[in-house]
Amino acid sequence: MHQSTPTGTDRPIHADFRSDTITRATPAMREAMANAEVGDDVYDEDPTVNALQERLAAMAGKEAGLFFSSGTQSNLAGVLSHCGRGDEYLICRTSHVLLNEAGGTAALGSAIPWPIEVDEINHFSADDVRAAAKEPDQHHPVTTLLTLEHTVNGHIQSVHHAGSLAVAAREHGLAVHLDGARLFNAAVAVGVGIEAWAAHVDTVSLCLSKGLGAPVGSVLVGDRASIGRAYRLRKMLGLVLIHISEPTRLGMTSYAVFCLQKKKGLHFLVRNL
Numbered sequence: 001m002h003q004s005t006p007t008g009t010d011r012p013i014h015a016d017f018r019s020d021t022i023t024r025a026t027p028a029m030r031e032a033m034a035n036a037e038v039g040d041d042v043y044d045e046d047p048t049v050n051a052l053q054e055r056l057a058a059m060a061g062k063e064a065g066l067f068f069s070s071g072t073q074s075n076l077a078g079v080l081s082h083c084g085r086g087d088e089y090l091i092c093r094t095s096h097v098l099l100n101e102a103g104g105t106a107a108l109g110s111a112i113p114w115p116i117e118v119d120e121i122n123h124f125s126a127d128d129v130r131a132a133a134k135e136p137d138q139h140h141p142v143t144t145l146l147t148l149e150h151t152v153n154g155h156i157q158s159v160h161h162a163g164s165l166a167v168a169a170r171e172h173g174l175a176v177h178l179d180g181a182r183l184f185n186a187a188v189a190v191g192v193g194i195e196a197w198a199a200h201v202d203t204v205s206l207c208l209s210k211g212l213g214a215p216v217g218s219v220l221v222g223d224r225a226s227i228g229r230a231y232r233l234r235k236m237l238g239l240v241l242i243h244i245s246e247p248t249r250l251g252m253t254s255y256a257v258f259c260l261q262k263k264k265g266l267h268f269l270v271r272n273l
Helices: 027-035 047-060 071-080 104-109 126-132 159-171 183-190 224-236 246-262 266-271
Strands: 002-004 010-012 064-068 088-092 112-116 143-149 175-180 203-207 218-222
Touching: 047 064, 047 203, 047 218, 064 071, 064 224, 071 104, 071 175, 071 203, 071 218, 071 224, 104 112, 112 126, 126 159, 143 159, 159 175, 175 183, 183 203, 203 224, 218 224
Parallel strands: 088 112, 088 143, 143 175, 175 203
Antiparallel strands: 002 010, 064 218, 203 218
């Protein structure tokens, strides 16, 4: 790859840091793809997908998992599994769900985001949650959900801080969804498992394409009731995969299974990127 310098000459690019999604699969991962066992996911008969969902749910300490081909899809289903039409959810003003996912929760689910202002490290407080949650009143939308993100534009929120936000949400009867696209990165940096954050929330979106070499993929994990609603939403949104070409199919699943089984977990991969 080359790029033009200010003088107009070309020079080679030795490293591309535009995003941690710009990663490539290793030969061993490609071999795992080629050898992956496949089935029909509509009937829950794809053993590779099932293994991936179960493994990610177990790592997060949750009851069930559901595969999506992107984090935007899993966040959409996650939010809408807690919000009906016209319901409101509270969200960080700088979050990816609010700014970079095309307003899907509002456009496709009629769920109304209420942005909460943040400080210089993209934090807001438990008192901010309490102030934003609407009291019962016919003039207001019904607040049903708090949506968190981790990391937030590179900033880590401590387990204690995330827990305090969840406690404030529970005081108002809210569910809590976590966009955990880079939760594994935060876990490695802090030195704890992802279950430490996941314990405070109902659903977590875990992205597989962030620095892990997988071309696509995200798994929504949570309690069985929430994942059951997301399962139906996935079908409604046209996101169910049946039988497609082997390279795409295996790229979505066996990369992640290989990473988890052969590389001793995503913690190992993130630490050694």
